[in-house]
Amino acid sequence: MGDIRVLIADDDQEIRDLLKKYLEREMYEIDVAVNGEEALQLFEQNKYNLIILDLMMPRIDGIEVCRRLRDKTNVPILMLTAKDHETDKIVGLSIGADDYITKPFSINEVVARVKALLRRFMVLGSDGISLDSSSLKFKGLTLDLKKCTVIIRGEERSLTAKELELLKFFVTHPEQVFTKTQVFRNVWGSAYIEDDNTVMVHIRKLRKKIEADPSNPQFIQTVWGIGYKFVGEKDEN
Template identity: 45%
Template sequence: MNETILLIEDDQQIHDMVLNHMEREGYAVTSAFDGDEALSLFSKRTYDLVILDLMLPTANGLDILQEMRKDSMLPILIMSAKGSDLDKALGLGFGADDYIAKPFSLIEMTARVKAALRRSKQYSQTATDQAEQTVRIGDVEMNMSNFSVVKNGEVVNLTAKEFQILSLLATNPNRVFTKGQLFESVWKEAYYGDDNVINVHIRRLRGKIEDNPSSPTYIKTIWGIGYKIEVET
């Protein structure tokens, strides 16, 4: 069965270019041209990956991204004419898995789609291999088979990348990970020193699991090095 992509793009020319190329690559593509249509389609079936334009009629692309992340951890690839580091950090911080700036080549688009799908499959397989494994740090409990996180009996909604970061740190207690190690372990790509991506994800993760994110109990900063989850031995 072909892998399925939800393509959300209001520019007809770009839409047709991406659609035709992805179909030639063997993907089954469903199209949405505005935010309302995108969320409607997203709620009706399961997709393997979403390609999301940030500039959409009827809704902001980041709002669409947040809505999708409430119920799903599937790979989401943002594409936008906004290509600044800030825009990229915002998109990734809101839960996107990757970002491609317009104009882009179809070769690059295909490579990023394949990489995102490959990472998703690898992570799903890892989770299957760790079926029903539960990791606890303090009041936070992680179920590695269904990607759920609970703190003091309350469900904590994490994005895919936030869960992967927390999982990596929690399953390696007291080990310090540099930002480069975190990026390469979670994103499976080379790290070129862009701290924004890691900083945004750590900040948002702390905001969800820490009682006081400014004075974290779980995710400790080791200044000049990176981060770790500290437990007593």
């Protein structure tokens, strides 16, 4: 995939410098932005493999930056949140952030999260398009790993990188029931889940894209008291 380029957007110079220092040790190329406006400008000028966004930034906050980025790209986004801003964290996930980490944080944990996101999307180009040509087909649903899209009853719908990874996990384990913790461990690459919102929010958003009736899902079904499972009949054609 070539050199890995990461954009860090945070108005706190100490945090920017710390993240830049440790990520450069991993041989990543780092750009920094001091506010949301500058982050969007840098994004237009460069290709990034991952973006780290602080929620609370001047001029344009992280939520709005994330929303605008998701209109243009599927590149993985890691959000930095304050522990007392639970609502903002949920909103961030709901509009397309792939992961979040709360402040104050361990720099080693941030580096680990960055590596996990990059490792899971190494098959993706800098524009979020998969280099893998394979697809997974079920009746009424085709997951196209090349285009990073899902085709539902003939209609193509775009997925974020995390939504792609989540759906891929489910369709490659049909009829198997997974707890939220198991989903988090397999899709987010961590054994520790801070709360249920991360998994729940992403599944809710994914259902809106693939289900005819998200409140009565056909594909990703809730197994009450346990977790979730994917139900689908393979298309052999």
